[in-house]
Amino acid sequence: MMSWKQRLAELIMAGGTLAAAGCSGPIYGVHSCNANPDPCCSDPSGTLCADKKACEAHGGKWDDFLSVDDGGMQVHACTPVDAGTPDAK
Numbered sequence: 001m002m003s004w005k006q007r008l009a010e011l012i013m014a015g016g017t018l019a020a021a022g023c024s025g026p027i028y029g030v031h032s033c034n035a036n037p038d039p040c041c042s043d044p045s046g047t048l049c050a051d052k053k054a055c056e057a058h059g060g061k062w063d064d065f066l067s068v069d070d071g072g073m074q075v076h077a078c079t080p081v082d083a084g085t086p087d088a089k
Contacts, residue, residue, distance in 0.1 A: 003038075017057075037064035037065060038052075038064055038074075039052055039064070040052060040053070048076065051076065051078070052076075052078075054078075055078035058078075059080065059081055060078040060079055060080050060081060061078070061079045061080075061081050062076065062077075062078055063076055063079065064076070064079040
């Protein structure tokens with residue numbers, strides 16, 4: 001029977017380091033934002049992240065997925081969020 005120490009050692013030697021560590025952060029060049037479309041996850045100091053933060057700061061809703069504008073260009077969209085009707089007092 002294999003002990004947990006032997007099993008852990010085999011996982012690490014077989015390249016199981018990523019499986020053992022999970023997605024807790026950057027590990028040997030692999031980033032935890034693997035399939036996350038959020039621009040602030042993959043490039044927190046980038047232009048898209050700054051655009052997203054500005055959109056949200058002005059009350060908008062950022063669309064992480066590309067859409068097509070009138071000119072046929074693929075763009076990220078910032079949609080204004082309707083504030084709705086104020087609560088009655």
